[in-house]
Structure formats: C-alpha cells, structure tokens
Amino acid sequence: MENRSGKMPMRPGGAGGMGGGARHMAGFTGPKVRAKDTRTTLKRLWKYLRRRSGMLFTVFGFVLLATLFTLVGPILIGRGIDAMTGGKGGVDFRSLAAIALALTCTYFLSALMTWFQTYIMIGIAQDTVWDLRSDLFSKIQTLPLRFFDGRPHGELMSRLTNDVENINNTLTQHTTQLFSSVITVLGALSMMLYLSPLLTVISLATIPVGIAITAWIARNTRKHFSAQQTVLGELNGFIEETVSGQKVVKAFCHEQESLRSFAAGNDRLKDAGIKAQVYSGIIPPMMNAINNMSFALVAWAGGWMAINGLITIGIIASFLNYSKQFARPINEIANLFNMIQSALAGAERVFEIMDEKAEFEGNEDAPSLGDAAGKVTFDNVCFGYSKEVPVLKNVSMTAEPGQTIALVGPTGAGKTTIVNLLTRFYDVDSGSIRINGTDIREVQKDSLRRALGIVLQDTYLFSDTVRENIRYGRLDASDAEVEAAARLANAEHFILRLPEGYDTVLSEDGGNLSQGQRQLLTIARAILANPAILILDEATSSVDTRTELHIQEAMLSLMKGRTSFVIAHRLSTIREADLILVIHNGEIIEKGSHKALLAAKGFYYELYTSQLRY
Amino acid sequence: MKKLAVYMKPYWKTAVLAPVMMLLEVVMDLLQPTLMASIIDRGIANGDMDYIIRTGLLMVGVAAIGMLGGAGCTLCSSIASQSFGTDLRLEMFRRIQTFSFDNLDKFNTASLITRLTSDVMQVQTVALAMMRMLVRAPLLSIGGIIMALAINPGLALILLFTVPLLVVTLAVVIKKGFPLFSAVQKKLDRLNAVMRENLTGVRVVKAFVRSGFEQERFGAANSDLRSITVRASRMVGMTMPVMMLIMNLSMVAVVWFGGLRVHAGGMQIGQVMAFINYMVQILFSLMMLAFMLIMVSRAKASVERINEVLDTDVRIKDSVNADAEPIQAGQVDFDNVSFRYEGAGGAPVLKNITFSASAGETVAILGSTGSGKSTLVNLLPRFYEPSEGHIRVDGRDLKDIKLSALRQSISLVLQESILFTGTIRENIRWGDSQASEEAIVEAAKAAQAHDFIVSFPDGYETLLGQRGVNLSGGQKQRLSIARALLKKPRILVLDDSTSAVDMVTEARIQAALKERLAGTTVFVVAQRISSVLEADKILVLEDGEIMDMGTHHELLLRCPVYQDIYHSQIGEEVV
C-alpha cells in the first residue's frame, strides 16, 4: 500500500499533516519530525509555570536549604570522627553528643525541607498540567469543524492524556532535582577552585565533550520521543476507531485485518520506543565514563605536579574527592536535560493544537442576533469543502419569517451542506447568508447558533441520563419541561419503559436505544431549545411512519411562527411546506409548492412517482 | 503480575543480559577508586611517572568497559521492556477483537484506550526500571551488609532496627497508595471519555452552543484527576524524606555507638569511617529498592486493569465442536426465540419469535420504532445470543457453526453506517479483501454508489475521514450496501439501509438487488410499504412479538397494524 498522504482533496484544509490517519499505518513511512524551536517551546511552558512563580521560588528556597543540610551532614560526621581521635579511652563524649544532636537536627530539617519541596512541587506540577489540559480542551472547543473532519479522535485524545502526562512526569520528578543538582555543582565547583584552580581547569576539560555529547544525544532523544508520541497518537486513533466500529469489524470478520494493522502500528511504536528509551538512558553510563576519564586526566596532571613539587598529595586527594562530588550532579544535570526532551516532545504536540486557528476570532463583540422569527436569505452562495469540488453553486433563496421551507433532492445534493453553512459550521466561499438582513458572519456566533434549533442528520447522544440528554437543548429547563418535550416528540412511552425511566443512563453514543428512539430524543432536545429558526435534517428518517404521523402534529405546532427548514425524503413530511426547494448537484433546480411542482412534471415529479413504479 | 510475566518470556535472554551488563558497569566503577588509590600511594609517593601514566591508561580502559556495560544494559533493558509492552498491547487488542457486545458495553471505549496505552506504559516503565536497578540495588546492599558485618557485627545490629522500620513504612505507603493509583487510572478514563464525547459529538456541542457547559464538565473531570493524582504523588513523595530520615538517624547511631566502641577500644576510627561509608551504600540501595517497590505497586494498579481485559469471559465464542462448514442454502429458522439485553431490566425485547425463511426468500420486517427489528436481525450473525429458543440456519443451530463461517456467509448493512478512515476502495473491500477491481465497481454500481464515487476527483481513491465524515448520509449508506454486496453472502440483512436515500435511488437499488440476489435469503427491515410489497413474507413486529406474518395482500386484508402502517403512508401516493 503506497502512502497516499499527499493526495486527499476530499479532506479539507485542517487535515494537512495527518497523512491518511491510523488506517494507513501500514503505508506510513515514519513520522516526519520537525526540528522545532526548543526555546519557544520552553518559553511557552515557562508561561504556564510562571503563574506559580511565587510557589516555584518557595520550592527553590526549600531545595536550597535541603541541599545545604545535605552538605552539612558529612561535615558534621567528619567532626564526629575528629571527636573520636583521642582513641581508646580518649573520646570526647561531650562534643560527640553535641555533634550527634546537631546531626539529628540537621537530618530532621533536611527531611522536612525535602518533604515541603516535594509537596509543593507536586501541587505546582498538577496545577500546571490542569491548566494545560484545560487550555487544550478550551482550544479544541473553538476549532472549526474542518479541523475535526480529518483527525482521528483517538489521536487528539492522546495529546490530552499521553502527551500531557509526559510533561507532568518531568515537572514532578525532574525540576527539583535539576535545582538541587545546580546548587551542588556550584558548591563543589567553588571548593575545587579554592583547592587548585589549575586542576579545576584540567578536570573541567572534559566538560565540553560532555556537553557536546549530551546535546547530540538530546537531539536524538527528542526526535525519537516525538516519533514515539506521534505513533502512540496514531495507535490511539486506530484503537478508538476500531473499537467504536466493532460491530462492522465483527460483521465482516475483519478481526484479522484489524489486528494486522494494529500490529504494524504497534511495532512502529516499539521501534520508536526502543530508540527513545535507549537515547534517554544512555547519558548516565556515558557521563560516568567521561568522568572516570577525567579522573585519569587529573591523576596524570596531579601526579606530574606532585612529582615536580607544585602540589601536595593531600590536596590531590581532597581535590579528587570534590571533583567526585562535582561529577555526580553534573551527570545528573546532563541526564535531566535529556529526560526533559520527552516533556518537550509532548509539549510540542500540545502547543501544535493550541496554534491551530480558531473558528471565529474576534467575533465576540459582534452584535448579537435577536430571537425574533428570522427572515433567512441565501444570496448567490457558493461553497465547497475543498477548493477543487464545488458543492453548492449559486444558491439563492429567501425564507420569510414563519415560513416552512422544505429541501428535497437526491443524497449528496448538498442539503446538509446548506444547514452546515447556516449554522456556520463552515463558511461560504462567496455570496452571503443573511438573517433579518444581517450577514451571519457579522453576527456574534453564539447568538446565531442559539437562535437555531437543529436536529442533525447524525444523531448524537451523550452517555448521561435520558433526562440530561434532552435538557441539553436548554440547560435551565425544569424536569416538567423536559418531560413535556419528550411527550411532544412521542418519546415518553419508550422512555418510561426503560429500566430507570428518565434517569436511565445511556451507554456510549446512545448505544442502548434503537436508532429511531435516538432520533426521537434529539427531536425532543430541539423542541426544548425553543429556537427562532428550526432546522430538521432528516430528523425522522429512522422513525416508522406511524410514529412519524404522531409527531407530525407536534412538529406542525412547533413550526408555527418559526422559520423552519425541513429536509426529508418522505412526502408526508414535506407536503405541507410553504416552499419546496429541489436541490440537485448543489443547485436549486426547482422551487414552488407541492402542487405546483407536481404539475410541472419535472425532477420533483420524477422523484415522487418513481417509488410506485419500480 | 505473574500472569504478565509470560509476555516477558520470549525476551528473557535480553532481560537477563541487562542486569548482567549493569553488573559489569558496577564492577568497573568499583575498580576506579582502587586504581586511583594506587596512583596516589605508589605512583605519586614514589615519584613514578611511568606508573602513573600506565595506571591512568588502565583507568581509561576500565571506564570504557564500564561504559559498554552501562550502554549495553540500557539497550537490553529498552529492547526487552518495549518488546514486552508491545506484545502485551497486541494481546490485549487481540482479546478485545474477540469481545462480544456485552463485553464492550461493560468497558467503554475510552477506558479500553487508556488501558491499552497508559496502563501498558506504566507496566512497561516498571519493567524497564527493574532491569536497570533491581539487580544493582540488592547487590550493593547485600555487599554492604556483609562488609559492615565483617567490620563490626555489634555495630551492624543497628540495621536490625533500621530495616524493619523501613519495611513498615514501605508497607504502609504501598497499602495506602494502591487504591489511589487505581483511582488515578479511573479518573483518566473519565477524562478520556469526556474528551471523546466532545470529539464525536462536536456538531451537537457547537449547534447548541454548549462549549461553556462542556468546559465545566471537563473541568470537573480534570479537577478530579488532579486532586487524586496530587494525593497519590504526595503519598509517594512523602516516602522519600521519611526513609531518608530513618537512614540518616541510623547514621547518627553509628557515630554515637561507634564513638562508644572506639572509647572502649573495640574499634578503630578508620573502621568507623569505613562502616559509615558502607552504611551509606546500604541505605542508598535500600532506598532504591523501596522506590522500585512503590513503582511496582503503582504498576500493580495498571496490571489489574490490564488483567480485567485479558480475563474477560467472552460469552459468544466458538464451541469446541463448532463446524467450519460455510452456509450452503440459507434457510433460516427462528424457534421460539426470546431475547433480553444484559443489564436492561423490564420486559424482554423479543418474545417467542418463531418463523422460518426458506433459502432464497425475501423476508421483510416491519414495526414501529423500538419494536425490536434491529435486535432481531442482530441475532443472526450471533452478535447476541437468544436468551431462550434457537436459531437455525440450514438446520444447524447457530451455536454449532464457527463464528467466522457464519459471519462470512451473512452480510449485514447496519442501520447506522460505519465507515473507516481510508479510501473508498478500501472501505468497500472490507466485504472481500480478495475482490477484483471489477467486482468492486460492480458492487458499487449495484448500490448506486459508482456514479457519485467517480464524480469525486479521486474516485475510488478518495480518502474518507473517521466514520466517513466527509460523505453525505445517503452516500455512506450506499457504500455500506456496496461493502455488503461485495461479500456475495448467502444471507443478506438490510436494516433500514436506505433511510437517507431518496426514493428514485432507493428504487434503483432495489431493482439492482433483485437482479443480483437471486438465491440469497434477504432480510429487509424497512419503514416504507413500497419497499416490502414484493417480499415473500412480511413480519409485523409489535413490542417484540410477531403480530402477524404473510404477504402484502394477506396482511392488508387481516392485520390491523399493517393496515395502520399502510394508511400512514397512503399520502405517499402522489398520482
């Protein structure tokens, strides 16, 4: 299977880098890893941390103290040893006791500081991560539908969980360590300089090597972590899609194929994971070796200096001691720097979404749409989901306030697309849509959508109670209003037969209801919304005709006084409309009343007489 | 835990090699101070520059070998742990693929995703850490203890106090931490679920301007996750300082009692110093061990969640003597079938359904919304099992036929069209992965899908988004039909599969089906009388029971419900 990611005209713009998605994992050539600007990513992360800079400084203070106490310990122990130098019978118990006491205090304090620092840092990390997740979610709420069209859901979910988790790990585990390592390094460095500047310079000679190696490794670490996170996201997407389409997978005995695709992605995750782990784990042994080599250097130079009488053996010994103390945190810093790459890889993916362009920017101050029954005008509207394929061509129509407009036509003609434009799920390419004379692009979008009550062609219910699902139409509706809406939609009799009635919790996507029942609930939801303009997109397509007749009346009374758009294939639903628009290939080819259209013996006539002739 | 160890088995050599390599590094590390000491004691003291250089070179060599060991350990542990995780994930996915629908209803999708990714990652990370640390830590502590005992067994008694104290602390943390770790993963499930709902239902959220509401909902899940994670992390975070304290205090004890012994002449200062050094080593490695154990307990929460998936009892599966013989004729008999969905109380959804469909017959099922039509046809491919009664195909009980044989012979167009990310061709090919190009086009033509497919610039290569988002409802339905037709089934089920298709196209599809499906047993669930006029048998379903059964004309004469349905559609006749 070749990689077709370059070619997907059906896929609107937002789908850009998605390369065919999870299903195409087999043909996937390996993630494209952009060398992103580390500094920008760090800066943006810092912006989140900065909100808690007070806390962060407190942590820093505690780390400083804890590190100092840790350093004091060995010194006190040294004193204790000194107090014993009297040897047998000559131990100075008075000072030994004092030292033991001081030591005990030090250790208590050190433990306390460490505990504080950990305690606070965990709070900071979790608050930061909370902010990140919350911002990511809010951002996703503002993104246009185009963005979602091309993206597997699981892939986005992975960013919210797996990628953010990487950031969390680094913040909790690595930040305080980094502080304390830096402090220790500075301390040890000053001691070394004090003992022998020359040896210090020599023992530091290997540092640039260390830095160069670390930088090189870190670059690879980052690359492979990015790859790992990308593949993980895709795998997540694949799992989500396959599990939610499990019925079809089973019906078509597609388990083996799914398993194969999964295994392919899984193997790529393994490769990327191994590389990421190897690169992120290689620093400690490497730095260890470099340090040991630098000991050798110091031994050579020190030996030479000692032989030539430039330095005493004692100084070499204590110098080596300190350079060991210096080496440990240096290694740690190198290692931490490397580990942080995984957080950066995660952060990049989170920020990638945050950088997506929002649906409407700066639309908040636009005038809001009143809730008077609207006059809706389409003026020469042209639109295509992608540039190459126009879907609507020069659509013009007017719906007077209170009128019911029926849209009919073959599937794929563009009926749902008209709804999508009216709700501004997508924006027109040219021409304009006006409500009460104002272009809908100049209206505050929330007020626009609030004025519309929609039953979408694809039903969607949340895994919440039946009651809350209906209430979604109007959050402040009372229980009585919810039940009234359900009654109007002819849904009550089946709701009452559910195990818990209105309080029955629906399973995912309303899975424990029949398709028609789901539609009835979405109708109830729209009824409850009580909108100025009502849009019914094949709202009763899965409902049987007898039930449909029952809700017909409710529908008619609902449409009274509202401008309504009704899309349906069944005649009974559209016959009463004030105006019927026949859409074919994205154009309005006929319009008029039912009678007039039949009399014209055109497309409409064909459409509605054919069923009796087959 | 033990159960999962099986997945490590294929990699046991690598897994064992990792700590061995680590050992190499440790040994090399331990050599360094000795070499260093000899440089000072012999080289510098004797002014022997040659010796210094030689030993220095030796140090470099030892460092290099140590590095090889360390790098080798990293490599082996990475390979082993990642391979282990990969196999585990694959096995879980394989398992999920065998789940029946009541299994799937039990776990929700979001939770399955968390288990497959986040939980496996947890376990994998622990495996990695174990290989890197678990050998080193006990080795160093045991070595330290032996050395300490050798220096002064009396002083080593201090460890008798320290170690139990450590163990108790650890036990408390693990006991208290475990439920928290499970809770963290559960909250993660929840977060994932809210996110998923917002992605799947994005149009509804936008249409009803509910982003504020959703943000609140998400905020609640987010906050829950935060507070439980904070509690769990703080629990772990607290252990370190406490353990440190215990160890450091035992150090104070060493200094004090060491002083006493020195005073009494039982010990020398140098020995006390060495003892302290060994204590540091012992204590640090014990800490490492403790940390590992906490990680393990954390992973245990994930292991349980993974095992829940692996141990799920799949109810609908092949019985031992199931028959792989495919279905030949397609004669279907329902024998007193009743059905009730697991967990849903109240009356059964289907009651005493008895009817038969001879091979090649077309059976239409009519009935009001929720009367059980979809449920009935979902029993055919054994998506669910009848609570009572039997379903037979060609005289064989469904339970005696291998699931794959059964499902290969039955083709389903579900009421809800589900397509997958991929090209149109790939989607149709689901019906038969071996199908030729002509067969695909032919199936698309019969489903009246060919025309719109070729009208797209990329034709059959057009990429569909998840669930086929970039198609209209009727287009999706027609692709589902094409997919089902490609399979050339013995039994075809069409569950209200043209509801979004206009009448002209529907009529064409029906005509094409009639032509293609001679000899195939067809079940049609439909709303419109016009679609069932020519059926050999029409079942009228009402509240899960068969009200009546017969041909159009028979029913029109005698069945009130059918008449009712008929009258509700009378207006459809325009001429």
Ligand SMILES: Nc1ncnc2c1ncn2[C@@H]1O[C@H](COP(=O)(O)OP(=O)(O)O)[C@@H](O)[C@H]1O
């Ligand atoms: N999200 C989308 N992205 C790309 N193309 C789309 C999208 N939605 C619909 N289309 C295409 O636009 C055309 C019109 O679809 P639609 O308006 O849904 O038809 P219908 O009249 O059946 O409601 C179809 O050819 C369909 O493939």
Ligand SMILES: Nc1ncnc2c1ncn2[C@@H]1O[C@H](COP(=O)(O)OP(=O)(O)O)[C@@H](O)[C@H]1O
């Ligand atoms: N997965 C499920 N779990 C529990 N109840 C279900 C499930 N699917 C359907 N039901 C219930 O079974 C009844 C019959 O549904 P269904 O067979 O889909 O009806 P229809 O005749 O409209 O196709 C409905 O009342 C519905 O609520």
Ligand SMILES: [Mg+2]
């Ligand atoms: Mg549509």
Ligand SMILES: [Mg+2]
């Ligand atoms: Mg149904």
